[in-house]
Amino acid sequence: MSEQALSGPRAKDYKSEIKPIWCPGCGHFGVLTALTKALAALQLAPEQVALISGIGCASRIPAYTDLFGFHGVHGRALCVATGLKAARPDLCVLVAGGDGDGFSIGGNHFLHACRRNMDITYIVMDNEVYGMTKGQASPTTAPDWVASKLTPGGTGLRSFQPAALAVAAGATFVARSFSGRSNEVAQIIARAIQHPGFSFVHVLSPCLTYRPEQKEWKHAVTDFGRDDLPTANAALAMQVLLNDGGLSTGLIYEFERPAWRPRAQTGAGLAAVEEEFAV
Amino acid sequence: MRSLSLALVGSGGAGVVTAGGLLLAAAARTGSYAMMRRSSGPQIRGGESAALLRFADQAVECADDSFDLLLACDWRNVDRFVDEIPLGAHSLVLYDPAAGEVPALIADCGPRLLAVPLADVAASVHHGRINMVALGVIAHMLQLDASLLASVITDTLAHKGHAAVAASHAAVAAGRELGRRLAVDATGSELRLPATAATDAARWTMTGNEACGLGALRGEVRFVAAYPITPASELLEWLAPRIEALGGTLLQAEDELASVNMIMGASFGGVASLTATSGPGLALMMEGLGLAVASETPVVVVNVMRGGPSTGIPTKSEQTDLNIALYGMHGEAPHIVLAPLSIGDGVLATQWAVHLAESLQTAVIVLSDQLLGQSRAVLDRPADVSFMRRRRVAGSAAAAYQRYVLTADGVSPMAIPGSSGMAYTADGLEHDQAGIPSTRARDHAEQLAKRERKLAEADYGPHWGEVSGDGSTAVITWGSCTGAAREAVQRLRASGNRARLIALRLLSPLPAARVAEALSGVERLLVVEQSHSAQFYRYLRSQMDLPARTDILARAGPVPIAPGEISARLQAGS
């Protein structure tokens, strides 16, 4: 680490004093740590970073940082971030939340944010369950998971493939990691922030309270172990993602496509606009 | 007021709205005030449409009780719009026999009828169109200066190319000749543009949607996100290139859930932001607006009302989103509801909305409607207004910054991303003064009271409404009904009866003390609104005492409330 970096903010400087409401052992702690490490690695001034979220355990994250945060309503974090980035392209805009927030109630916005390809980084902490509302199935829950009182026979529905969907919808940076691999998550988030376009970071983040079996994830996750990744080939990325079983981690897809930018141009001013109304 | 009302009807492709627009522009250049309403059916193309014009020697803000002239290019779907074109024995109907007999619905009103072979004449002109022949007939009747109309046609249709402009000139000339031949102006009625006194004041022509768009720009809105919906789309389409020319951005969102949250994001970033929609979109925005209130993020929604509920009557007007605008949010979410009182007032109402949202850090809903939004008026240039107070921004904090700190007026300085040491998290969860989520009774009580206080104690100044006239009889109304109510009161006064008009631009928080003052000495009150269930009357009743003799004129859309309806009710009771 350079001298300059040592004098700048360290990971802990990006954390607030507020104690998270999360259960002991919740995967979301690892993501918080990784995020602050990534920001420190990039030496971003905290006031230049905005962290936007919706509702859920994961979505509580902004208050636990010392960034400008917006804790909005369930499912609409990407919209708030889109407006902010369009109006303030100078800011580094991050979005974080859970799988329910991002893929169920906010699913439509996820598709359109990928397609719009604004320079935003979206981190989803996926625990395949609704933690905050005490353990219902989410879009990424397996069809035969029967532990929720709301769907006693399981959902019977094929689970959602967020990373593949992101590629299909037009995101230009897609990666997966596991909250237990804090350094890898930090590296991926740092790269995602540097990527000039919409970056989707899918982090497996166990909910030990409602999905205790996810404790096993730390033994089950593996690297993709392919030297053709990351790829700029969407078809290859999709093929890998649809066949890997969902527990491989690493950067999968990176593609350069111009990010959406406001077309703002300065013209003749308000007087000229008003002149158009003259009889 | 002297005025002349005429209706041009035809099936969608006939171009009656184009002809009406040309007539409006030409009349404007002669110094006439004017208003043109559009009535169209559900079809995207090819349905019936009508251009409903009224010219006057004073600013005109509503339709008259009946039409002096109806010119029909054809009678397709006449049953759909006949209610909107009241006729009487004084009316003259020009029709083309080639398009069939005059329907009984029209003939039964007893107007004078005159056949004009529009289609035949149009066919005799190279690329001649019926609407232009009709325009020529009317120009002859109104004795509209030929070179003035010609220059309007050249200017307006230039984008269609030389050939189209030449064909239009030829068809208009043929129409004038037809009018002369049939002596349409010698049918007993004197149809002339009302002369206006010469004035130095600048005249503008604009729709209510454009007026609201301009108000947004005057208010320094520089970010708009929206999803298309009738009848608000034109407001957005007008804004799109112009906000960009001023260095701002308009973004087409994937839906209204997105648009309301996008404008919150931009506003959180320090940029004044607005969206526009209509009833179905407003319904989708309600959760987001509650967040704007709780997180104290300034936003403005211009809601251009249409017939409801559900998809309702998208192309026609009603004032029935008052309830959702007032009460649509869950929890207790004090916010502001405004309404423009005329087409041109869209400028002030929207600019004021931006100012109130910004300075009070809350959500403001502006209730325009299809009647205001899609009608075009020739009016005096709306006055420049400047509001001094803007958003209270936190520069730097000596101690730890508290975003929701309790202040005397309830407004807390807002830090903007980019200011060092001022980070905070905006939150829709109830919070303490620092913005930290809290379920404590005391924090909830304090923050509820703070959000209420900043609105209740704000000084709304002179713009809360308009009061005119005197006497012990009064009409109280809001939004687009104001024009008809004003004219009703003027007519009454012209016939020697005194009456007052009270029109509310600020609906919520209700300026009850001001209204009570305006009502002092009033013994008889008529509440006028375009809704079936008397939403406005019930709202007033819930907030304040009204005179013992209070009557209601509440009628659903889409036919606008006419001045004669109001004056008849006022006279019936006296």
Ligand SMILES: Cc1ncc(C[n+]2csc(CCOP(=O)(O)OP(=O)(O)O)c2C)c(N)n1
């Ligand atoms: C409009 C709306 N519907 C429902 C809820 C209730 N709700 C709160 S959080 C949540 C799901 C959270 O799950 P997820 O996003 O996966 O995050 P986690 O809690 O698992 O981290 C739901 C359904 C809400 N707050 N708002």
Ligand code: SF4
């Ligand atoms: S319920 Fe699950 S997701 Fe929520 S804090 Fe606890 S462990 Fe984490």
